[in-house]
Amino acid sequence: MRKNFIINKDFQYRFIFFMLIIGLLTLASTYILFHNYFIEFYHIADESGLPSNHPFRALIGYQKDKMQIFFIILAGINLLVITLSGIWMGHKIAGPIYRIVKSLQEQNGEKIITREKDYFKELPEAINLYIKKS
Numbered sequence: 001m002r003k004n005f006i007i008n009k010d011f012q013y014r015f016i017f018f019m020l021i022i023g024l025l026t027l028a029s030t031y032i033l034f035h036n037y038f039i040e041f042y043h044i045a046d047e048s049g050l051p052s053n054h055p056f057r058a059l060i061g062y063q064k065d066k067m068q069i070f071f072i073i074l075a076g077i078n079l080l081v082i083t084l085s086g087i088w089m090g091h092k093i094a095g096p097i098y099r100i101v102k103s104l105q106e107q108n109g110e111k112i113i114t115r116e117k118d119y120f121k122e123l124p125e126a127i128n129l130y131i132k133k134s
Contacts, residue, residue: 005087008094015093016086023082027075034071038064096120100127107131 006012041060050056096118103112104127112124 005091007091007098011094012087012090015090016083019082019086019089020079023079027078031071034067038067092117092119096123100124 038060042057045054045057045060096114097120099114099118100112100123103110103124111128114121114124
């Protein structure tokens, strides 16, 4: 059985986009923090009067380059995790809504049910109660 994780494209793509924006803002602020951290070391070297070929300056450059590589790798992993989480969470939200709408459109007296691990279990229960009272 193949699962279709994109049920409501409009909602789910917006949800994933929103999560990615938050992730990108977090990554950007982290990058700025790291960048300023290394700039501060360069200022310390300047204030100390270290010559441009001093090993401390080379160490700063080496560490900055290494941190940028790690940052890029971790940023890619984080964006992938955010995207996959957005698809999964969006599916858990859109799935029950899709099932409820489909059940209401096909209303033939059957109870509206959702999957066991779906969110908003109270919604179909409330609708079933409403239909029962009508």
